[in-house]
Amino acid sequence: MAETILMKGQLVDFTGDPFAAPLAECTRIEAHGALVIRGGQILDRGPVDRITAAYPRARVVDYGQGLILPGFIDAHVHFPQTAMIASWGKRLIDWLNTYTFPEETRFADPDYAAEIAARYLDLTTANGTTSMVSFCTIHPAGVEAFFAEAARRGQRVVGGRTCMDRNSPDGLRDTAQSAYDESRALLEKWHGQERISYAITPRFSPTSTPDQLAALGALWAEHPDCLMQTHLSEQTDEIDWVRSLYPQARDYLDTYEQHGLLGANGLYGHAIHLEPREIDRLREVGAAVVHCPTSNTFIGSGLFDMAGLKAQGLRVGLATDTGGGSNFSMLRTMAAAYEVGQLRGVALHPAQLLWLATAGSAGAIGMADRIGTLAPGSEADITVLDLGSTPAIAQRSARAGDLWEALFPTIMMGDDRAVQAVWIAGRQAIGA
Structure with a gap:
């Protein structure tokens, strides 16, 4: 017994x-x-x-x-960016090209992926984080390493193979078909095993063609109990880029909605510069957005409207956004959320900050009955x-x-x- x-x-x-x-x-x-x-x-x-x-x-x-x-719950991270956290001084697109993509190419090596997965979970555990939702890389070995290490420790985690079939370097680019096939294989192997859940994971619209988004939307329709995680409206120049790539879309969110990637189990990181229609649609479908305050200030993205979005009925989680975020600590992330709120004229109460890092994030990822x-x-x-x-x-x-x-x-x-x-x-x- x-x-x-x-x-x-x-x-x-x-x-x-x-x-x-x-x-x-x-x-x-x-x-x-x-x-x-x-x-x-x-x-x-x-x-x-x-x-x-x-x-x-x-x-x-x-x-x-x-x-x-x-235990603290980190609702949006990139565990493969552990070794490059706190990389100096770039806007989002330059930062991805200069630091993120070169580091992520290393995850084709299963041994390196396993080393970083263990290091990441050591660092987060030391900071009181017991669950997280992570982007991996396009390499199945990287997803396997993250899930295997979490299973060894008995942790409840969510993760997914990050899909990109354009605007990314050789070694990190897949196709619509390989994104579907490899994501499906990983999902069928890991989803529901131990305390593991799979998240269908297009990185964001600029690095996926419409065909790839549609393929991942089809996969989500086949497995609607899975989370779908991506990025939304992080920086204004990113939004301009999305407009140029998807000229028929009503807004950034519409690039996902048109391809079956908007729903109650959708998790949209950042969501700083939202249009009124986007807020309405996110609320109508019951999707969640994730506030990443240390990342948003570190990369100069903008100030998330916590009070405004909560008042309009959106579900919100809190996250470090490792390694765009500059710390593995949810305490530091709560502090940054307070500071961002102050800059927007709203002083978040300590109870609200703690709720975001526990029950709020649990609710955002659909696990409020189990964790938080x-x-x-x-x-x-x-x-x-x-x-x-x-x-x-x-x-x-x-x-x-x-x-x-x-x-x-x-x-x-x-x-x-x-x-x-x-x-x-x-x-x-x-x-x-």
Whole structure:
């Protein structure tokens, strides 16, 4: 029989969306709480006295004042860009040609792909991230490496073969048919195995012909339970490029919609410079957009309208966008989302930031019933934060009047030192 583990600490997760409801109605806080896990799932949670009395034989792990949270979820990453993160000073298209494409060509080598997959998951686990949605490369070996390493660790991840049949270099260019065939083969092998899900993955409209988008749209129609991930309206010069390549399209989103790549399981990264029609269609079909704040500022893309898009009913996730993003940490990503919000005149509450990195991203990728929560029956992916991990953070947190004020310095100044422990599928991955 699986071991029963009882964790003590401060428990925080969400019962609703803090962008849409008062905090008291959508947050679940146990200042002196306990969480019970067994067999990779959360069994129970509640006040420490009740839980310890109910499970007298459980192995106790006491985190003191540590903040026990659902593991962070990164809704848009490129794991093959791990080694080239923080590459200097280019706009999107130049940055892709100068750094991204040369690095991605290396993933034809299965050994290199395996090395980077392991390194990426080591780095993200150290930062408290337990699940992510990743673009891979066109090479099946790169997809296999990512999935195999995640399966070895028991992680819930989503990934897909990145498809490009134009405007990309030799070694990274496929065809409409090979994109369909190889994506389908990977999907049929991996989707639903262990904790792996497949995402149909056209990089973005400029690097796919209409024929390729149509082929991938057909594949999605055959497997509608899969996610479809791509990029949308990241930079203004990118949008101009899309207009020149798709002159008949009403807007950028329409290049996907015309080819069967708009739907409720669609995940559209960046979405900074959206037209009113695009916002309406994304909301109508129930698609999700993903905010990538460190990437958007690092590459100079623009300021995502979090408050405006949430007010209009869009589903939104949060992401590092490794390696356009400049950090592997979802704490740093929350801080950047706060800063972008300030530049747009809206101060996001700490609860809203935490929700985006947990339940919000889980909802965006269609997995709110499994991850991003501490609810009994969900999967036991857990991150524990030390709210006094550095002297600067500790002295500020000590003055806090409530939990959210105590958490905010860790969001703004925290790094991997704030990650006290990480549990993946009920097994401890980081911490004593």
